[in-house]
Amino acid sequence: MNILKISLVVSVLTALASCQVEESQVAEDQVEQSTAPIAESDNQIVIGVIDTINSAILDEDRDLWIYVPKSASEPENSNIKYPVMYLLDGNAHFHSVSGMIRRLSSASSRKVAPEMIIVGIPNTDRMRDLTPTHVEGTTGGGREFLDFVENEVIPYVEGNYPASTYRTFVGHSLGGLTVIDALINRSDVFSNYVAIDPSLWWDDQFLLRKAEAALTEVNFSGKSLFVAVANTMRGDMNINNVVEDTSDATRHIRSILQFSKSADAEKGNDLNFGWEYYDNDSHGSVPLIAEYDAFRFLFPWHELKGFNDYFTPESTATVTEVIDHVLAHYQNISSHFEYLVVPPEQYVDMLADAFLRSEKPDIAFAMFSMNLQNYSDSAGAHDAMGDFYVAQEDIIKAAEHFTNAIDLGGTDSKEKLEELQEQN
Amino acid sequence: MNILKISLVVSVLTALASCQVEESQVAEDQVEQSTAPIAESDNQIVIGVIDTINSAILDEDRDLWIYVPKSASEPENSNIKYPVMYLLDGNAHFHSVSGMIRRLSSASSRKVAPEMIIVGIPNTDRMRDLTPTHVEGTTGGGREFLDFVENEVIPYVEGNYPASTYRTFVGHSLGGLTVIDALINRSDVFSNYVAIDPSLWWDDQFLLRKAEAALTEVNFSGKSLFVAVANTMRGDMNINNVVEDTSDATRHIRSILQFSKSADAEKGNDLNFGWEYYDNDSHGSVPLIAEYDAFRFLFPWHELKGFNDYFTPESTATVTEVIDHVLAHYQNISSHFEYLVVPPEQYVDMLADAFLRSEKPDIAFAMFSMNLQNYSDSAGAHDAMGDFYVAQEDIIKAAEHFTNAIDLGGTDSKEKLEELQEQN
Numbered sequence: 001m002n003i004l005k006i007s008l009v010v011s012v013l014t015a016l017a018s019c020q021v022e023e024s025q026v027a028e029d030q031v032e033q034s035t036a037p038i039a040e041s042d043n044q045i046v047i048g049v050i051d052t053i054n055s056a057i058l059d060e061d062r063d064l065w066i067y068v069p070k071s072a073s074e075p076e077n078s079n080i081k082y083p084v085m086y087l088l089d090g091n092a093h094f095h096s097v098s099g100m101i102r103r104l105s106s107a108s109s110r111k112v113a114p115e116m117i118i119v120g121i122p123n124t125d126r127m128r129d130l131t132p133t134h135v136e137g138t139t140g141g142g143r144e145f146l147d148f149v150e151n152e153v154i155p156y157v158e159g160n161y162p163a164s165t166y167r168t169f170v171g172h173s174l175g176g177l178t179v180i181d182a183l184i185n186r187s188d189v190f191s192n193y194v195a196i197d198p199s200l201w202w203d204d205q206f207l208l209r210k211a212e213a214a215l216t217e218v219n220f221s222g223k224s225l226f227v228a229v230a231n232t233m234r235g236d237m238n239i240n241n242v243v244e245d246t247s248d249a250t251r252h253i254r255s256i257l258q259f260s261k262s263a264d265a266e267k268g269n270d271l272n273f274g275w276e277y278y279d280n281d282s283h284g285s286v287p288l289i290a291e292y293d294a295f296r297f298l299f300p301w302h303e304l305k306g307f308n309d310y311f312t313p314e315s316t317a318t319v320t321e322v323i324d325h326v327l328a329h330y331q332n333i334s335s336h337f338e339y340l341v342v343p344p345e346q347y348v349d350m351l352a353d354a355f356l357r358s359e360k361p362d363i364a365f366a367m368f369s370m371n372l373q374n375y376s377d378s379a380g381a382h383d384a385m386g387d388f389y390v391a392q393e394d395i396i397k398a399a400e401h402f403t404n405a406i407d408l409g410g411t412d413s414k415e416k417l418e419e420l421q422e423q424n
Numbered sequence: 425m426n427i428l429k430i431s432l433v434v435s436v437l438t439a440l441a442s443c444q445v446e447e448s449q450v451a452e453d454q455v456e457q458s459t460a461p462i463a464e465s466d467n468q469i470v471i472g473v474i475d476t477i478n479s480a481i482l483d484e485d486r487d488l489w490i491y492v493p494k495s496a497s498e499p500e501n502s503n504i505k506y507p508v509m510y511l512l513d514g515n516a517h518f519h520s521v522s523g524m525i526r527r528l529s530s531a532s533s534r535k536v537a538p539e540m541i542i543v544g545i546p547n548t549d550r551m552r553d554l555t556p557t558h559v560e561g562t563t564g565g566g567r568e569f570l571d572f573v574e575n576e577v578i579p580y581v582e583g584n585y586p587a588s589t590y591r592t593f594v595g596h597s598l599g600g601l602t603v604i605d606a607l608i609n610r611s612d613v614f615s616n617y618v619a620i621d622p623s624l625w626w627d628d629q630f631l632l633r634k635a636e637a638a639l640t641e642v643n644f645s646g647k648s649l650f651v652a653v654a655n656t657m658r659g660d661m662n663i664n665n666v667v668e669d670t671s672d673a674t675r676h677i678r679s680i681l682q683f684s685k686s687a688d689a690e691k692g693n694d695l696n697f698g699w700e701y702y703d704n705d706s707h708g709s710v711p712l713i714a715e716y717d718a719f720r721f722l723f724p725w726h727e728l729k730g731f732n733d734y735f736t737p738e739s740t741a742t743v744t745e746v747i748d749h750v751l752a753h754y755q756n757i758s759s760h761f762e763y764l765v766v767p768p769e770q771y772v773d774m775l776a777d778a779f780l781r782s783e784k785p786d787i788a789f790a791m792f793s794m795n796l797q798n799y800s801d802s803a804g805a806h807d808a809m810g811d812f813y814v815a816q817e818d819i820i821k822a823a824e825h826f827t828n829a830i831d832l833g834g835t836d837s838k839e840k841l842e843e844l845q846e847q848n
Contacts, residue, residue: 043473043474043475044468044470044472044473044474045470045471045472045473045474045489045491045518045519046468046469046470046471047469047470047471047519048468048469049467049468049469050467050468050469051467065469067469092530092532093527094469095469095471095519095522095523095526095527096520096523096524096526096527097523098519098523099519099520099521099522099523099524100520100523100524100712102519102520103517103519103520103711103712104709104712106516106708107708108516108708109706109708109709109711109712110706110708110709112709232732234732234733235730235733249736280720282533282534284530284531284532284533284534285528285533285534285536285727287527287533288524288527288528288533288716289716292712292713292716296704303709306659308656308658309658309659312673
């Protein structure tokens with residue numbers, strides 16, 4: 001929490017002392033100010049890097065387009081591992097998908113999705129890699145491609161980036177077909193599967209038949225699947241009457257509808273299944289909104305809900321209740337990710353600030369303390385506690401925390417400590 | 425159209441000869457393959473540049489984050505000017521908004537939105553710039569800020585980038601307030617206004633009152649406004665009963681609802697108005713989906729609709745009908761933009777390919793010819809026509825067009841011409 005931020009918070013507080021919701025909205029806005037590009041060089045706005053691995057399985061070099069959340073570069077997060085989204089047709093969707101995840105996972109968006117590493121996998125021979133069976137040409141390399149993803153891409157990403165084992169697989173069209181292939185044949189590999197207008201018509205519905213069988217035979221406990229269906233019908237058709245049609249031209253949508261209805265009806269396999277039909281979207285325009293809806297479908301448990309009321313003067317919530325709410329929330333996230341997730345320092349700091357502005361210093365103190373406990377080596381956590389004590393006019397404790405922050409390399413705190421010493 | 429593309433098209437054609445919709449979907453997918461990053465250097469994925477201008481009005485240097493569509497760097501598009509989106513809180517929304525526009529404006533998405541230049545305007549003193557009146561601190565610099573946008577940013581962008589005068593203004597929260605300010609006080613400057621959960625509560629609803637008056641007094645012919653309303657209410661409230669509430673905590677949403685209902689009811693001002701309430705979104709999470717919905721609301725006339733049926737064997741559409749359809753579509757786009765928009769070469773090329781695959785060579789020929797007429801200096805247009813004649817087994821005309829393409833600097837055509845000469 002730097003001086004600029006304090007002065008903004010204080011000035012907003014003065015103006016709107018009785019109006020917590022408006023206040024917290026303006027305060028949330030201030031968070032935007034700190035949003036920097038992932039990297040800047042020569043004034044370029046950089047969102048990722050192109051890495052290359054040599055695949056023994058495919059016997060070729062393959063590019064990987066990689067986006068890493070900016071928070072990964074902050075020292076206090078050096079031990080954090082991020083969920084990973086593996087994205088087929090990687091180059092085509094990389095910019096929009098990384099932008100969406102970045103936005104949805106921001107503190108100002110209340111983290112309705114987790115921060116994630118995005119790994120886009122561009123194609124070399126798309127028809128070879130994204131088809132499960134041989135029909136003609138090079139088609140039918142799907143098994144080798146999924147071997148490559150499972151045994152080469154994933155180990156490389158998890159070995160070379162701050163990547164966790166919580167994996168999401170996203171594909172469109174033949175990429176969606178490949179996602180369904182992975183779901184039914186490699187359901188251990190990913191937690192989440194997103195199949196956008198998948199080409200289930202492929203090879204006389206080969207994979208559709210396999211998938212329908214798997215829905216009744218395999219247990220998908222802990223797995224989620226989202227399917228998007230575009231409007232690829234003639235103008236006089238709709239998703240009700242198209243199922244009666246028998247033409248080749250509608251086999252694409254009929255195949256997806258058939259699968260989606262089967263998956264919806266089959267409740268015994270524990271699959272967390274959702275699907276959506278997009279009347280206003282073609283096969284080509286549907287990915288963007290489908291990805292958005294998928295991310296909202298997959299992570300409903302990731303947003304910290306029910307906090308608004310705590311900031312009101314009427315709230316009778318105790319320190320313990322609020323802290324327990326936060327802890328239970330991150331325990332729940334941890335159970336989804338299947339590894340420990342500690343409340344993020346910057347998010348907790350933002351909430352603590354909001355409690356301070358709402359004249360609930362005891363809750364603010366507990367949250368700043370939580371950060372000190374979870375991030376004891378963080379200059380920022382000590383600096384924030386210093387700011388808290390300044391606001392409480394406890395100069396001695398403020399100086400202590402600024403000193404700790406300086407020892408840990410915090411540059412902001414030096415000026416603050418000098419200011420304190422001058423004033424007293 | 426390179427050899428790889430031909431071989432893919434041909435192989436897909438062989439496999440799916442009777443199945444046009446599936447075919448055209450696979451073909452659309454192939455377009456993805458050519459999607460490259462905006463720029464690559466040292467394997468970095470770059471989506472824009474940070475430019476800086478000195479503002480005499482604000483007496484400070486200001487950064488501008490600028491995304492330019494990749495097609496602008498192609499020689500055949502050297503005369504094209506792109507619509508521009510001016511984006512407040514620029515850095516926070518730049519990545520996601522440019523990603524969305526890039527995706528929605530792609531040929532594979534059937535250009536449901538136009539390709540646009542995005543100009544993000546990051547803040548220096550947000551409370552100063554994005555508030556229309558002085559309440560305390562530095563607030564109240566809105567007029568100077570909008571002077572800066574109108575008289576410094578826009579002329580700079582239109583003078584230094586391939587930017588047209590078709591302008592869209594997007595802002596969130598206090599940025600949304602600023603967008604409403606621009607709509608009512610500078611409706612000439614922008615064609616489209618997007619106000620996301622705008623802070624109309626500001627200064628005792630100062631701008632809300634001005635805006636409601638303007639709705640009845642000003643003619644907004646040719647102007648569009650989209651307003652998004654987030655759910656900022658307590659759990660026991662909804663947008664119906666909240667209007668009865670009188671607390672400060674709901675003044676934010678009540679102000680936006682009041683404005684939206686007034687704008688909806690007032691039909692005499694010719695404003696093209698749309699609004700949406702997002703029950704599942706907070707003030708902070710709403711921008712992404714609101715931007716998406718706004719872009720779909722603003723440009724319903726930009727997608728080339730009704731083309732699917734032309735590719736079916738049953739279609740009786742003549743060459744003239746199809747060409748007239750394309751021409752009328754771009755005439756309509758031109759009337760919206762208020763300047764001439766020529767059908768984009770690559771998009772027409774993609775459609776022509778699809779007609780060729782659908783065994784409608786006469787329509788394909790007319791579309792390749794359209795490109796030659798509109799882009800007579802384009803190596804690609806000649807190369808594509810060469811490919812067409814190869815497919816028609818007219819070796820002499822194919823060689824002519826490959827030769828033209830080579831003269832215009834087309835590197836792909838050289839190999840093709842040599843191949844022709846070897847075979848004959």
